[in-house]
Amino acid sequence: MEHKVALSFSGGKDSCLALYYLQKKNVKVECLLTTVWTEEMKTFAHNEHIEQIRKQADALALPLHTIETDFSTYEEKFVLKLREVKDKYGLDGIAYGDIYLEGHRIWGEGIAEKAGLEAFYPLWRDENQAKELLKDFVRLGFKAEIIKVNNQLPKAWVGRSIDELFIKDITQLQSVCPLGESGEYHTRVYDGPNFTYSLY
Template identity: 35%
Template sequence: MPTTSENNFCTSWSGGKDACFALWQSIQKGFTPTCLLTMLKDDKDQTSAHGLTREVLEAQAACMQLPIIFGKASVGEYEAGLKAALQDVQKTFKTFQLAFGDIDLQAHRDWYEKILTGTGVSPAFPLWHYDRQQLLEDMFANGFETMIVSLKADKLDRNLLGKVLTPDIADTIQKQGICPTGEDGEFHTLVVNAPHFYQRLDIETGEVIEDEWGYSQLTISAA
């Protein structure tokens, strides 16, 4: 069992590029990851916006040789579900810091800070005020390979689903008046390779489904 350390941290894990880059940035600064924490829908073993299954997220965590803890929450119960999952993080991994991948949405940061108040877990925002364009350039330069797996059907063409985010595709997205980081929720990604992966994530893609929030989501399974 890990020993208590002020350098230990857990990452709020979506499976996407910002959470992954936040994890990697924290490692570069000398912090030690102990686990990942992912919230799933209460009625499904699946995340909301990204539409990723427990199976895929477990395979992704295995690529990084990190354990992953899952919490569950129905609509309106996220706060209670996250707090319950944090108890597992504290007890099992002696970890009292949770890193988020938010870049500059103050309302998100305020919300997470409010939720964590009184839990004994401190929030960390390693990407806070990171220039959005520079963030993408640094991801590309450091070998992050991310696939577009979910997008707002009224904002972007479904043909982008399953595409690896490249500088050319980022330019295409930007020309449509959408931030190529997707920070405002227009699209979501799955990281299939990164500098701290011990092996590339092997996946299979399936049909596209439409969720209740207006997202088109690519069905993904671990190969």
């Protein structure tokens, strides 16, 4: 049986890699879901304007649905949008790009349950496998750049490409996840094996 899912999509490396893994399995991704601040129309974690995400969705040949919200209504509006796209596409699941943070998984599974859907986590790994997942991202031919860092990484890293040199540099840092799972850095993906054309 082929599963039909929506993918929670930020435009970064994790969600693009999750999409690739889903598409290689017996899972049909019907649409992308992106949460944005109601007033600014920018994404929650990455602070990307929604038009940038639309360009990525077009290059990935998938419809994009936005969830316009704020902190106080985040969960409520997420569930409402999930129910809406569930009916529109006949979905049985929602997929996320989370990797090993148990709290994120518990939240995502709870949201899925409220919408009557199954939660899928195609990237789920042990924390010590994060480097291998990042290496897979590069090996597959994805192209991404860093657009945001926290205080654990040099500000000069904004604009860096995710490549072999980056993997070498970030794995030398102590207490930093190579994949930035705790928000150490965020990325914009502009090309890859599931893109129909490059955005640059």
